[in-house]
Amino acid sequence: MAQVATSTQAGTMERPANETKTASRGLLWTGRVLSTLTVLFMLFDAFGKFTKPVQVLEACARLGIPTSQILSIGVLLLVSTILYAIPRSAVLGAVLLTGYLGGAVAIQMRAGSPTFETVFPVIFGVVLWAGVYLRECGLRRVFPIKR
Numbered sequence: 001m002a003q004v005a006t007s008t009q010a011g012t013m014e015r016p017a018n019e020t021k022t023a024s025r026g027l028l029w030t031g032r033v034l035s036t037l038t039v040l041f042m043l044f045d046a047f048g049k050f051t052k053p054v055q056v057l058e059a060c061a062r063l064g065i066p067t068s069q070i071l072s073i074g075v076l077l078l079v080s081t082i083l084y085a086i087p088r089s090a091v092l093g094a095v096l097l098t099g100y101l102g103g104a105v106a107i108q109m110r111a112g113s114p115t116f117e118t119v120f121p122v123i124f125g126v127v128l129w130a131g132v133y134l135r136e137c138g139l140r141r142v143f144p145i146k147r
Contacts, residue, residue, distance in 0.1 A: 024137070031134025035084070038128045042081040042097065049074025063111045076100065084132070091139060094132045101125045 048056045049070050060067060077100055084093025101121040108118040133139050 027134045031131050031136075034127055034131030035090070035135060036131075038097075038124070038131055039081055039085045041124070042077060042084075046074045046078040046081060049077065063107050063113075065107070084128070087135075090132050090136060094128055097128055098125055101128075 052067070052070060056070065057067060060070060065073075076096075080093055080096035080100060082093070083089040084097055086093070101124060104121040105118060108121070133143070
């Protein structure tokens, strides 16, 4: 037998408990997948800062970043990524990674990089926040998206 949404005193519609649970499970897993992809990409980026392959050194030279600062940038990225990966500090990690990505946009713009290289950190920031937004119900309560 199908369950029908019921009306509350305020005139809003309530969802049946099993529909809400299914939607929440789907949101949670989508958020986990997006967050995992974010963490893997950021760890790859941090690893590049620590190992300093030729491509990283060339990019830093093109962007005007002194090679003496690459290790410090890598440490900041690694710490922010670890905070993002830990559920209790995920929002703090997202804020720190947003700052990192904002700096990437600023440096790309200053260097006159192609559009994709400038916009990619913004796109990645959206994915980063989508991941934490979907897996943190408290964040969804603070910033609700109305249908």
